Amino acid sequence: xxxxxxxxxxxxxxxxxxxxxxxxxxxxxxxxxxxxxxxxxxxxxxxxxxxxxxxxxxxxxxxxxxxxxxxxxxxxxxxxxxxxxxxxxxxxxxxxxxxxxxxxxxxxxxxxxxxxxxxxxxxxxxxxxxxxxxxxxxxxxxxxxxxxxxxxxxxxxxxxxxxxxxxxxxxxxxxxxxxxxxxxxxxxxxxxxxxxxxxxxxxxxxxxxxxxxxxxxxxxxxxxxxxxxxxxxxxxxxxxxxxxxxxxxxxxxxxxxxxxxxxxxxxxxxxxxxxxxxxxxxxxxxxxxxxxxxxxxxxxxxxxxxxxxxxxxxxxxxxxxxxxxxxxxxxxxxxxxxxxxxxxxxxxxxxxxxxxxxxxxxxxxxxxxxxx
Numbered sequence: 001x002x003x004x005x006x007x008x009x010x011x012x013x014x015x016x017x018x019x020x021x022x023x024x025x026x027x028x029x030x031x032x033x034x035x036x037x038x039x040x041x042x043x044x045x046x047x048x049x050x051x052x053x054x055x056x057x058x059x060x061x062x063x064x065x066x067x068x069x070x071x072x073x074x075x076x077x078x079x080x081x082x083x084x085x086x087x088x089x090x091x092x093x094x095x096x097x098x099x100x101x102x103x104x105x106x107x108x109x110x111x112x113x114x115x116x117x118x119x120x121x122x123x124x125x126x127x128x129x130x131x132x133x134x135x136x137x138x139x140x141x142x143x144x145x146x147x148x149x150x151x152x153x154x155x156x157x158x159x160x161x162x163x164x165x166x167x168x169x170x171x172x173x174x175x176x177x178x179x180x181x182x183x184x185x186x187x188x189x190x191x192x193x194x195x196x197x198x199x200x201x202x203x204x205x206x207x208x209x210x211x212x213x214x215x216x217x218x219x220x221x222x223x224x225x226x227x228x229x230x231x232x233x234x235x236x237x238x239x240x241x242x243x244x245x246x247x248x249x250x251x252x253x254x255x256x257x258x259x260x261x262x263x264x265x266x267x268x269x270x271x272x273x274x275x276x277x278x279x280x281x282x283x284x285x286x287x288x289x290x291x292x293x294x295x296x297x298x299x300x301x302x303x304x305x306x307x308x309x310x311x312x313x314x315x316x317x318x319x320x321x322x323x324x325x326x327x328x329x330x331x332x333x334x335x336x337x338x339x340x341x342x343x344x345x346x347x348x349x350x351x352x353x354x355x356x357x358x359x360x361x362x363x364x365x366x367x368x369x370x371x372x
Contacts, residue, residue: 001031001033001034001035001075001076001365001369002034002035002036002037002073002074002075002076003027003034003035003036003037003074003075003076003078003365004037004038004039004068004071004074004076004077004078005020005023005024005027005036005037005038005039005078005080006039006068006077006078006079006080006084006087007020007038007039007040007080007081008020008040008041008080008081008083008084009040009041010040013081014258015103015285016080016081018171018285019080019081019101019103019168020038020080022168022169022171022354022357023078023080023101023354023357023358023361024036024038025354025358026169026353026354026355026356026357026358026359026361027358027361027362029355029358030355030358030359030362031358031362034362037071037074039067039068039071041059041060041064041067042067057127060084061086061127061131064087065086065087065089065090065091066090068087068090068091069090069091069093069094072094074096075096075097075369076096076097076098076099076365076368076369077091077094077096077097077098077099078098078099078100078101078142078361078365079091079098079099079100079101079138080100080101081101081103082100082101082102082103082104082105082132082135083128083131083132084100084131085100085131085132085133085134085135085137085138086130086131086134087100087134088100088134088135088136088137088138089134089137092137097139097140097365097368097369098137098138098139098140099138099139099140099141099142099361099364099365099368100134100135100138100140100141100142101141101142101143101144102135102141102142102143102144102148102152102282103143103144103148103282103283104144104148104151104280104281104282104283104304105132105148105151105152105155105282106207106280106282107128107132108128108129108132108155109151109155109280110207110280111125111129133156135152135156136156136157136158138162139162139368140162140163140164140364140367140368141158141162141163141164142163142164142165142166142361142364143163143164143165143166143282144165144166144167144168144282144283144304145165145167145282145283145304145307145308146165146304146307147282147303147304147307148165148282148283148304149163149165164360164361164363164364165360166357166358166360166361166364167283167307167308167352167357168283168285168288168308168352168354168357169352169353169354169355169356169357169358170285170288170289170292170349170352170353170354171261171289171354173261173262173265174264174265174268174289174292174293174349175265175292175293176269176293176294176346177265177266177269177293181266181269182269182270185266185267185269185270186270188266188270189230189254189256189267189270190254191228191270192226194226195226195227195228196220196225196226196227196228196272196273196328196332197227197228197229197230197270197271197272197273198213198216198217198220198227198228198229198230198271198272198273198274198275198328199229199230199232199267199268199270199271199273199274199275199290199295200213200229200230200231200232200233200274200275200276201232201233201264201267201274201276201286201289201290202232202233202234202276202286203233203234204233204234204235204236204237204240206279207278207279207280207281208278208279209277209278209279209300209318209319210231210236210237210240211240211243212277212318212319212321212324213229213275213277214229214240214243214244214247214249215321216275216277216321216324216325216328217229217249217252217253218247218249219321219322219325220325220328220329221247221248221249221252223325223329225329225332227252227328228252228253228254229249229252229253229254230253230254230256230267230270230271231253231254231255231256232255232256232257232258232259232264232267233258235255236253236255264289265293268289268290268292268293268295269293269294269295271290271295272295272296272331272332273295273296273297273298273328273331274286274287274290274295274296274297274298274299275298275299275324275328276297276298276299276300276305277298277299277300277316277318277319277324278299278300278302278303278305278318279300279302279303279318280302280303281302281303281304281305281308282303282304283304283307283308284299284304284305284307284308284309285308287299287305287308287309287313288308288309288348288349288352289349290345291309291312291313291345291346291348291349292345292346292349292350294342294345294346295342295345296313296314296331296338296341296342296345297309297312297313297314297341297345298313298314298316298324298327298328298331299313299314299315299316300315300316300317300318301315301316301317301318302317302318308352309348310348311344312341312344312345312347312348312349313341313344313345314327314341
């Protein structure tokens with residue numbers, strides 16, 4: 001069987017690159033006899049002038065569908081990002097099964113997220129909704145969590161038989177490092193041996209609930225604990241920086257940029273705990289990566305995060321600041337509690353591989369192409 005993985009332009013979305021690379025690697029291991037080919041846009045995602053952005057829309061919504069449709073040498077198309085759901089309209093006429101992965105519908109359910117991220121909010125919102133509505137035209141939809149599957153059914157009326165949940169995996173590069181490597185990593189981030197390092201990884205969308213992390217940091221600082229927060233991914237917003245100044249927290253935080261995979265593994269290992277109090281997640285890959293590195297996780301009990309974390313981390317209400325801070329203190333003071341969470345986290349992460357995810361996806365392909 002020849003499977004076409006239709007992906008975004010390389011580098012356009014870090015999370016989509018992780019998903020596409022993980023799925024392709026998993027499929028090649030789960031179904032070694034299959035031929036897995038990639039269809040990648042021949043244009044970049046550069047956004048400069050308004051004219052350039054309009055050109056991007058033409059390339060993405062007219063040029064790329066034609067590029068994909070010309071591939072007549074494959075048995076099945078798999079669009080790996082729901083934001084490219086518009087491709088389903090074009091591929092519906094190819095007489096070959098079309099599968100699409102839906103990671104979350106947060107921008108559909110809460111369109112204000114798009115409006116705060118683009119200079120042309122009305123156009124971007126309309127185009128994005130048009131694209132995502134296309135997933136309902138697919139022969140089958142893969143979701144990364146049961147929560148996202150429920151959102152798809154409720155939003156688009158898709159029947160359960162056309163949905164398969166295949167949780168994300170975690171790359172084997174995420175692992176505990178030797179003590180000397182951890183000490184070296186902590187030294188690079190200017191963390192003293194007794195410093196309690198909190199880590200947050202990801203964007204600064206409102207749904208990420210970064211304000212809860214900062215409030216928990218303030219509570220811990222009031223208790224005179226030697227805490228330090230590292231922020232990876234998007235930098236603090238101006239509003240968050242103002243809060244840090246008002247609370248006299250600027251000396252115990254650091255923005256460390258957008259780390260590559262090697263640097264991210266070091267960050268997870270250097271941290272004492274990952275804080276992920278998101279209000280909405282379609283899955284929650286960063287808690288899984290942290291657990292694979294032996295880093296305890298405190299996450300919110302909202303949306304799909306409980307599916308990713310299971311009983312291997314601490315789950316609190318996303319706005320339970322006192323509960324979050326209290327569990328950080330417990331992790332620092334209760335060795336048995338901490339070691340139990342580390343052990344559970346490592347076990348949980350080992351069960352969430354890309355091969356396992358790809359095997360579930362491959363079984364869905366096979367149901368759509370029984371004679372291939």
